[in-house]
Amino acid sequence: MDYFLTEQQQMIVDIARQLTDEKIIPHRAELDEQHQFPREILKQMAQADLFGVPIPEAYGGFGGGCLDIALTVEQFGRGCIGVGTAFAANFLGVYPIIIAGSEAMKEKYLPDVATGKKFGAFGLTEANAGSDASGIQTTAVLDGDHWVLNGTKQWITNGGEAQIYAVVAITDRSRGPRGASILVVEEGDPGFSCGPKEKKMGIRASSTTELIFKDCRIPADRLVGRQGTGFITVMKTLDLSRPGIGALGVGLAQGALDEAARYAKQRQQFGKPIIAFQAVQHMLADMAIGVESARALVYAAARHIDAHPKEMSKVSAMCKAYATDVAMKVATDAVQVMGGYGYMCEYPVEKMMRDAKILQIYEGTNQIQRNVIGQELNKEYS
Numbered sequence: 001m002d003y004f005l006t007e008q009q010q011m012i013v014d015i016a017r018q019l020t021d022e023k024i025i026p027h028r029a030e031l032d033e034q035h036q037f038p039r040e041i042l043k044q045m046a047q048a049d050l051f052g053v054p055i056p057e058a059y060g061g062f063g064g065g066c067l068d069i070a071l072t073v074e075q076f077g078r079g080c081i082g083v084g085t086a087f088a089a090n091f092l093g094v095y096p097i098i099i100a101g102s103e104a105m106k107e108k109y110l111p112d113v114a115t116g117k118k119f120g121a122f123g124l125t126e127a128n129a130g131s132d133a134s135g136i137q138t139t140a141v142l143d144g145d146h147w148v149l150n151g152t153k154q155w156i157t158n159g160g161e162a163q164i165y166a167v168v169a170i171t172d173r174s175r176g177p178r179g180a181s182i183l184v185v186e187e188g189d190p191g192f193s194c195g196p197k198e199k200k201m202g203i204r205a206s207s208t209t210e211l212i213f214k215d216c217r218i219p220a221d222r223l224v225g226r227q228g229t230g231f232i233t234v235m236k237t238l239d240l241s242r243p244g245i246g247a248l249g250v251g252l253a254q255g256a257l258d259e260a261a262r263y264a265k266q267r268q269q270f271g272k273p274i275i276a277f278q279a280v281q282h283m284l285a286d287m288a289i290g291v292e293s294a295r296a297l298v299y300a301a302a303r304h305i306d307a308h309p310k311e312m313s314k315v316s317a318m319c320k321a322y323a324t325d326v327a328m329k330v331a332t333d334a335v336q337v338m339g340g341y342g343y344m345c346e347y348p349v350e351k352m353m354r355d356a357k358i359l360q361i362y363e364g365t366n367q368i369q370r371n372v373i374g375q376e377l378n379k380e381y382s
């Protein structure tokens with residue numbers, strides 16, 4: 001379908017598509033098997049200027065919006081959402097600075113992010129605070145002209161690989177939800193370390209670690225925005241980022257459909273290609289309907305967010321939940337279309353099915369997205 005992209009958007013798609021076909025797809029199985037972080041591929045993304053897509057022009061980026069980044073990660077998702085997650089989570093770590101950082105902070109960090117010299121991560125989740133982020137225990141206490149952080153973040157994407165960590169910590173427990181703040185911790189800050197890489201079901205090319213703070217001292221000017229506005233910035237960050245997760249889902253689903261349709265045309269049973277059987281055709285048709293409707297919703301939501309940045313939450317949650325549910329279903333059906341071969345590691349749909357599951361869990365589970373949508377509907381119809 002024609003989504004009437006601008007010339008610049010089409011150019012971004014073409015660059016990301018070529019990079020996916022030439023650099024991601026040939027290496028994805030190996031990265032998965034070896035749980036290997038895709039440093040070389042990220043370098044190539046940087047050389048292609050793709051890290052600059054959502055960074056404002058004043059700081060060396062393209063000044064692109066939510067749709068531009070969705071178009072980019074959709075292509076990476078078609079190849080490997082482990083690689084796509086590493087790329088997308090970088091911006092999750094950087095959005096708080098774009099949204100609420102001081103001018104000096106933007107000047108310090110964003111140009112290096114735009115060129116891919118520095119890489120971001122976002123630390124919110126803790127062992128006892130997942131969906132309920134208000135339960136975080138990590139603290140940051142002001143001591144003279146430094147913040148002192150203590151606590152442990154869990155399952156942080158790009159942990160150990162990033163140089164810039166946007167960390168959510170309690171700065172005043174007595175103020176409840178208004179007592180959290182975001183602080184930038186840098187690789188090498190005293191008292192900061194990352195745990196070992198987690199072993200995961202999928203997205204094994206991405207790195208997931210703990211962030212450990214033991215009397216970690218950072219300069220006072222690393223506070224992002226005003227003290228106590230941490231959760232507001234977290235919500236805006238996630239609203240802005242979730243269409244990108246939806247787009248990873250669209251890409252993964254497209255990749256799974258491509259594999260299944262190609263296979264169905266060449267696999268012969270009962271003397272014909274299995275695509276000749278209506279049962280198989282209907283599965284492929286439902287997969288195609290899912291992919292295109294998910295793409296349409298992600299693009300529409302991203303365009304809406306670019307035009308109406310104050311109305312993000314509902315559309316962002318809708319496209320994340322829908323497109324990632326589609327991704328899970330299409331990847332599962334691709335395995336079904338390919339039968340036993342689909343279950344074997346030598347075919348990519350096996351990895352796609354394992355990978356797809358995370359899309360329904362991270363950046364807020366799809367149950368939480370439905371809670372967000374439900375709460376917004378409750379307000380609209382009151």
Ligand SMILES: Cc1cc2nc3c(=O)[nH]c(=O)nc-3n(C[C@H](O)[C@H](O)[C@H](O)COP(=O)(O)OP(=O)(O)OC[C@H]3O[C@@H](n4cnc5c(N)ncnc54)[C@H](O)[C@@H]3O)c2cc1C
Binds near residue numbers: 200
């Ligand atoms: C590979 C990976 C990468 C991640 N990367 C990051 C990262 O970079 N930064 C970061 O901060 N976090 C990250 N996370 C954490 C992720 O965002 C959380 O796992 C997620 O938000 C869910 O939290 P939880 O796992 O603690 O599940 P829980 O909150 O314990 O939920 C368990 C189940 O209960 C359901 N549930 C809970 N509360 C409700 C409710 N109110 N209504 C309905 N259902 C509910 C959930 O939907 C889920 O099905 C990552 C996680 C993984 C696995």
